[in-house]
Amino acid sequence: MQPIPIGISNFKKLRTADYAFIDKSMLIADVVRSGAEVILLPRPRRFGKTLNLSMLHHFFDRSDPGGAVLFEGLTVCDHPDVMKHQGRYPVVFLTFKDVKFEDYDSCYQAIARIIARLFLTYKTAIEKAQPEHVDADMVHAIIDRKAHPVDLQDALALLTNLIERGTGIKPIVLLDEYDAPIHAGYRHGFYNKIISFMRNLLSGAFKDNDHLEKGVVTGILRIAKESIFSGFNNPDIHTILDEPYARHFGFTEEEVSNFLARRGLTDREAEIRSWYNGYRFGGHTVYNPWSIMKMAADPGAPLRSYWVNTSDNQLIQSLITKERAVLPEDLEILLRGDVLPKELDVNIVLNKMTSKSIWSMLTFSGYLKPETLTVDEGRYKCDLAVPNKEVRLFFEETVRNWIDEQAGPKGLSPLIQALLAEDMERLAAHFAEVVKSVLSYHDTAGSEPERVYHAFMLGLLVDLSGQYRIMSNRESGYGRYDINMIPKDQNRTGFVLEFKRVKERPAEETADEALAQIKERDYAAELRSAGVTRARAIGIAVDGKRTCISSALL
Numbered sequence: 001m002q003p004i005p006i007g008i009s010n011f012k013k014l015r016t017a018d019y020a021f022i023d024k025s026m027l028i029a030d031v032v033r034s035g036a037e038v039i040l041l042p043r044p045r046r047f048g049k050t051l052n053l054s055m056l057h058h059f060f061d062r063s064d065p066g067g068a069v070l071f072e073g074l075t076v077c078d079h080p081d082v083m084k085h086q087g088r089y090p091v092v093f094l095t096f097k098d099v100k101f102e103d104y105d106s107c108y109q110a111i112a113r114i115i116a117r118l119f120l121t122y123k124t125a126i127e128k129a130q131p132e133h134v135d136a137d138m139v140h141a142i143i144d145r146k147a148h149p150v151d152l153q154d155a156l157a158l159l160t161n162l163i164e165r166g167t168g169i170k171p172i173v174l175l176d177e178y179d180a181p182i183h184a185g186y187r188h189g190f191y192n193k194i195i196s197f198m199r200n201l202l203s204g205a206f207k208d209n210d211h212l213e214k215g216v217v218t219g220i221l222r223i224a225k226e227s228i229f230s231g232f233n234n235p236d237i238h239t240i241l242d243e244p245y246a247r248h249f250g251f252t253e254e255e256v257s258n259f260l261a262r263r264g265l266t267d268r269e270a271e272i273r274s275w276y277n278g279y280r281f282g283g284h285t286v287y288n289p290w291s292i293m294k295m296a297a298d299p300g301a302p303l304r305s306y307w308v309n310t311s312d313n314q315l316i317q318s319l320i321t322k323e324r325a326v327l328p329e330d331l332e333i334l335l336r337g338d339v340l341p342k343e344l345d346v347n348i349v350l351n352k353m354t355s356k357s358i359w360s361m362l363t364f365s366g367y368l369k370p371e372t373l374t375v376d377e378g379r380y381k382c383d384l385a386v387p388n389k390e391v392r393l394f395f396e397e398t399v400r401n402w403i404d405e406q407a408g409p410k411g412l413s414p415l416i417q418a419l420l421a422e423d424m425e426r427l428a429a430h431f432a433e434v435v436k437s438v439l440s441y442h443d444t445a446g447s448e449p450e451r452v453y454h455a456f457m458l459g460l461l462v463d464l465s466g467q468y469r470i471m472s473n474r475e476s477g478y479g480r481y482d483i484n485m486i487p488k489d490q491n492r493t494g495f496v497l498e499f500k501r502v503k504e505r506p507a508e509e510t511a512d513e514a515l516a517q518i519k520e521r522d523y524a525a526e527l528r529s530a531g532v533t534r535a536r537a538i539g540i541a542v543d544g545k546r547t548c549i550s551s552a553l554l
Helices: 011-016 026-033 049-060 067-071 104-121 123-129 133-143 149-153 155-167 180-188 191-206 225-229 253-262 266-276 289-297 314-320 328-335 355-364 389-407 413-420 424-438 449-464 507-520 525-529
Strands: 038-042 091-095 172-176 214-219 279-281 284-287 340-344 369-376 379-385 468-472 483-487 494-501 535-543 546-553
Touching: 011 049, 011 067, 026 049, 049 067, 049 091, 049 172, 049 214, 091 104, 091 155, 104 123, 104 133, 104 149, 104 155, 104 180, 104 191, 123 155, 133 149, 133 155, 149 155, 149 191, 155 191, 172 191, 180 191, 191 214, 253 266, 253 284, 253 289, 266 289, 266 389, 279 369, 284 289, 328 340, 328 389, 328 468, 340 355, 355 379, 413 424, 424 535, 424 546, 449 468, 449 483, 483 525, 494 507, 507 535, 507 546
Parallel strands: 038 214, 091 172, 172 214, 494 535
Antiparallel strands: 279 284, 340 379, 369 379, 468 483, 483 494, 535 546
């Protein structure tokens, strides 16, 4: 049985060592047949971008006369119009996937080192081009990593010029993970500086470059033209919302079914689908390839999260928790398995994040999927959903870890235990203690502090999602309740929670008023329709950081 290629993104190594391989060679055909000079393909991390660019590299590269053997048996070989391009071009292949340092100078030096190696790779062609004195000095400075930043920004343009002059053939430029340095700049405070450098570097390489045969660029996000493409305005861009190139990144359902059959794992397909399926690229349902390969490498192990643990999720986690960019009410809808209507912005300006930008980042980064998509006068409207169990666990863990961190060493266990034990005295004490340590005055000083407590309580209940369906702000009986906890085991107690702000009345009377509202408006109707025979109402009065709880069986 073919070995599983974990962490191998070199196409030649993968093919020569006969690793398990899912044929994506028709990407080559689409690139060759495209009339675009430059193609930008943003995709989530670990969805095959680097391997696909490596495949393009080995297909076009003229420096490897035996490269054609790597493609024997692949679908692209059935297309003579494409195969005539095999092994015909100089290829400039560079990746910025590891350029994600915490300061600008380190990122700059890493890029300078990558470009210096490219010049060394094409040293013979450069010498044949016989660069004039000024260009020769610049070449030496680039190779020695002593080039002025202005010269380094022009390095790719100079390199393509010299390669064509030295070989008589225009090169193909393949750039992987172009936006990794930009993400680093956004996170660590040098965004404007790195954007300025990258804008000029990419403009020189790809805009109106008469010495370029074709360029293919990958990344995670489509950074807005105003940020980086103002000088590079000619790429043919296809995001995950578009049909072209959709099947070339990630594994389709058919590809995974065939792969699992070859590995003898057909009996686990339904379980595997719930964990790793569900992404939507251009209307196609695709699997996460990294998780599929990791699972196949250890087929007897219980399924678990692989993709969400492959890199630093700090930016996404910060948007959800510390920056509160994702409303808890929206997160609760997603974790419940429902869709969330949102408008997306296909162009993202990282230092000017809007609500649309946040949802766009979560979608284009692979944490949400566009269940439906309509485009109305250039506005992208989607029904967003969590793609699968692996990502849902990430969201739950993110909320749980943040609240645990804020709640201190005792954590949330006593509070949850008191709730399930229906010990209202202990619940009130633990709830007050956690609220005091977690919620700031700013959180609860607004005109609707009950909304803050409501959202906070939803976060607390994430831990119970395996035992209860946590419902929020839904119609039941004669009104709209705050939170319903519907047990998956009908023999357990169900809960209805209602929050009210303390106004003229004392906190105790306000809690009783919330309790009376649950009864009068029959908020427990949804519990009864689910077959739950025992239900408890909990009224919670809030006054700044002070709380009061009243409870009764229904």
